[in-house]
Amino acid sequence: MNSVLANQISPLKQATEEMQDLDSRECPICGISFYEFRQGGRLGCPHDYVFFSEELEPLLHNVHGENEHVGKEPKRGFHDTESQTELIRLRREMKEAVEQENYEQASQLRDQIRTIANKGASE
Amino acid sequence: VTGKGVIDHDVVISSRLCLARNIADYPFVCTCSLEQLEEIEAVVRKRLGDLPGFAGVSFEVRPGATLQRQLLAELEAVSQSESPSQYFANDTTGSSEMQRSTSAIEINDEDHFRISVTRSDGDLMAAWQSASELDDQIEEHFPIAFNPKWGYLTTSPWIIA
Numbered sequence: 001m002n003s004v005l006a007n008q009i010s011p012l013k014q015a016t017e018e019m020q021d022l023d024s025r026e027c028p029i030c031g032i033s034f035y036e037f038r039q040g041g042r043l044g045c046p047h048d049y050v051f052f053s054e055e056l057e058p059l060l061h062n063v064h065g066e067n068e069h070v071g072k073e074p075k076r077g078f079h080d081t082e083s084q085t086e087l088i089r090l091r092r093e094m095k096e097a098v099e100q101e102n103y104e105q106a107s108q109l110r111d112q113i114r115t116i117a118n119k120g121a122s123e
Numbered sequence: 124v125t126g127k128g129v130i131d132h133d134v135v136i137s138s139r140l141c142l143a144r145n146i147a148d149y150p151f152v153c154t155c156s157l158e159q160l161e162e163i164e165a166v167v168r169k170r171l172g173d174l175p176g177f178a179g180v181s182f183e184v185r186p187g188a189t190l191q192r193q194l195l196a197e198l199e200a201v202s203q204s205e206s207p208s209q210y211f212a213n214d215t216t217g218s219s220e221m222q223r224s225t226s227a228i229e230i231n232d233e234d235h236f237r238i239s240v241t242r243s244d245g246d247l248m249a250a251w252q253s254a255s256e257l258d259d260q261i262e263e264h265f266p267i268a269f270n271p272k273w274g275y276l277t278t279s280p281w282i283i284a
Contacts, residue, residue, distance in 0.1 A: 029150070032154055041279060042153050042233075043278055043279075044150055044151055045150040045151055046147065046268040049270060060283065063281055069270075071284075073269065073271075080270075081276070113148075
């Protein structure tokens with residue numbers, strides 16, 4: 001009897017642990033956790049669509065019935081979330097550099113931001 | 124909706140089309156700091172404020188504006204009076220167009236931009252055309268969060284498209 005119960009409880013325990021691990025994952029860019037997303041239904045930045053892609057894919061398919069965008073696209077700007085993510089990260093680092101009065105680093109970061117932004121504008 | 128025609132009908136039907144857009148190099152509104160939201164507002168004022176149809180429009184950084192106030196603002200826009208809190212940009216300056224539709228852009232509510240077009244004549248293609256033109260104008264001045272697989276990225280995955 002004990003072994004039967006153990007066989008039934010074990011997968012549940014494993015699923016709970018997996019869910020707890022998933023809930024504690026945090027986006028390195030905006031800091032939102034999967035638990036916060038599950039609770040509020042809102043993502044924190046474009047990178048979340050990449051960071052939580054495995055979990056979001058079935059959800060998005062259920063909601064929209066498709067897994068591929070069709071229709072209008074921006075005529076210019078970034079078409080990859082990596083560049084968007086990089087800009088968000090660089091802006092945050094520049095702000096931190098200014099707060100720490102590290103103006104040389106802030107200046108370098110500003111130049112990096114301009115380079116990426118200009119590249120996006122010309123695409 | 125426009126205050127014209129027969130006004131004692133029990134049911135009034137209008138069509139409303141919304142597009143949600145986000146600036147690519149900022150986090151979504153729910154994770155932006157107040158400082159970032161104010162920065163976005165300042166940049167929007169600077170880049171969109173002088174465009175035709177946007178002149179004289181006031182923008183406000185106000186996450187969580189209620190639906191009731193949004194609706195009130197739109198109805199005020201239709202009647203050509205100034206909306207109480209000026210959440211919206213009204214781009215329909217022609218008087219005949221004003222009677223049929225109103226267009227608005229909300230800043231920093233759930234998404235950085237929420238473009239909405241309301242029409243009382245049921246012409247959805249015209250509504251889409253108006254919304255898409257406003258979208259194009261915004262895109263001229265801001266990099267928009269987009270992913271080829273998922274489309275325009277929004278804070279809520281339920282309205283991604």
